Structure formats: structure tokens, C-alpha cells
Amino acid sequence: MSKVVLVTGPARSGKSEWAEILAMESQKVVIYVATAVENSEDKEWQERILQHKQRRPQDWATLEVPYKLSATLANAKPNICLLVDSLGTWVANLLEQDELVWENIVQEFLETVELVAADIIFVAEETGWGVVPAYPIGRTFRDRLGHLVRQLGGISQDVYLVTGGHVLNLSLLGSPLPKIRAFN
Template identity: 70%
Template sequence: MSRVILITGPARSGKSEWAEYLAIESGKPVIYIATATENFRDQEWQQRIQKHKERRPEDWVTLNIPVKLTAALTDAKPNTCILVDSLGTWVANFIGQDDLSWETTLGELLEAIPLVEADLLFVAEETGWGVIPAYPMGRTFRDRLSALIRQLGSVCETVYLVTGGHVLNLSVLGFPLPPAKS
């Protein structure tokens, strides 16, 4: 039986580090799916990517998959651990999609997850705890990522919140909301 785990929290909270720890603890071969694309003109972005690369054990396989996440998960081999970092970047990669196309993309991902025979670790950023974005694209991003996190959280075995340098197991501390009404 595969496990599906969601690790969420604010920027720079340690989400990725906790997911990496869980991947190592799984004892299974790890496939790290990076959803970000490199931009060599943005040195600060490259430094962030490099920090993540340096933390990964050498025996992990890294796949750069900015868009075709559902296909990559469907192709996952049993008895492996897939770490997806991050869903926020993956959502941003689809920001130009109209709402109907996005709903199709999201639905395909959520339908595929229960069929995957590998352990799945998803890292996602919480964006709705601050100021409402002043621009439509920012609100679209926030709303899409928040909806994904809520829907994914309802199908996960465990949901962790990493904040303030601490890890909270929300699956033990709380209980899931009923499904959102359309």
C-alpha cells in the first residue's frame, strides 16, 4: 500500500527539508520531481535551486517536470518514493490556462494519485495567510493553489504543516473538512 503525504507551510519554513527527511526514512529509492525551471539570468533563483540540489543524497534520481506531473506519477514504479517539490511552482506553470482547462488539469492529477503504487510526498506552499493579491493573476494563483491543497489534503494519509521551525501533524491534531461545495 502506498502512502500519500502532503507537507505544507509558508516560504522558507523547512517544508522541503521535512519532505526530504520523510523520503529518506521511507527506505525506498527516491525519485525527486522538481517542478521549477532553471533561469540562468536570475542568479538568486539559481542559488535557491542549487541549495535544494546540494541537500539531496547522490543516489536520488532527479526529474525536472514543470508541467507533465500527472504522467510522471502514473509512470512511477511500485516500491519507490516520489517527492514532488513543489506544487506551488507546478500551479504557477499553468497560470495562463483558462479556468476550465485548469479544472481538467487538476482533475486529472487528483484522479491519478490513488492509482499510483509508489509513496508520494507533495510539498506545497501556503499562500492564503496574508494580504489578498492586488492583481487578478495573483488571486488566480492563490485560489488555485489553495484549492489544490485542500482537495489533496482530503485524500492524503498524512498532512503536515511546517511553520516556525516546527512540524505539526495535522492528521493527528485535527480532522478533515467535508468536501468543498462547488
């Protein structure tokens, strides 16, 4: 039986670190699925990527998957734990897709997640807790990520919120909302 886990929270909250702890505790072979696109001209971005790489155990394989996430998940074997970091970056990579294409990508993604034989731990940013973005592309990003996280949370066995230096298991503390059928 595969297990789907969602770890969410604000920037720099420790989401990735908590997800890494959960992956180690899985006692499975861990494959880190990096959704970031490296950019040698952006030194700060490269430093963030380096920090993540240095923190991970040496025996973890890494797959760089900025776009074709569903295909990567579909090919995972049962003895694997995939750690996908992060959904916000994946959404950003696909932000130029029109709404219909995006909805199809999300539908395929969610259907794939429910069929995957491996354990999967997703890391996702919470972007909707702040100011409404002043630009349409920012609002599109925030809305798409928010919808995706809500839908994924609805099919995850465990959902964690990492904030303020603490981890909360929302699966134990809260009640799930009904599944949403359409984008609003």
C-alpha cells in the same frame, strides 16, 4: 499500498527539508520531482535550486517536470518514493491556462494520485495567510493553489504543517473538512 503525504507551510519554513527526511525514512528508492523551470538569467532563483540540489543525497534521481506532473506520477513503480517539490511552482507554471483547462488538469491530477502505486510526498506552499493580492493573476494563483492543497489534503494519509521551526502532524491534531466538488 501506496502512501500520499502532504507537507505544507509558509516560505522558508523547512517544508522541503521535512519532506526530504520523510523520503529518507521511507526506505524506498527516492526520485525527486522538481517542478521548477530553471532560468539562467535569474541568479537568485538559480541559487535556490542549487541549495536544494546540494542538500539532497547523491543517490536520489531527479526528474524535472514543470508541466506534465500527472503523467510522471502515473508511471511510478511501487518500490519508489516520489518527492514532488513544489506544487506552488507547478501551479505557477500552468497559471496561463483558462479555468476550464485548469479544472481538468486538477481532476486528472487528483485521480492519478489516488491510483499511483508509489509513495508520494508533496511539498506545497501556503499562500492564503497574507494580504489578498492586488492583481487578478496573484489572486488566481493563490486561489488555485489553495483549492489544490485542500483537495490533496483530503486524500493524503498524512498532512504536515511546517512553521515556526516546528512540524505539526495535522492528520493527528485536526479533522478533515468534507471534500469540495467544485471550484468557488
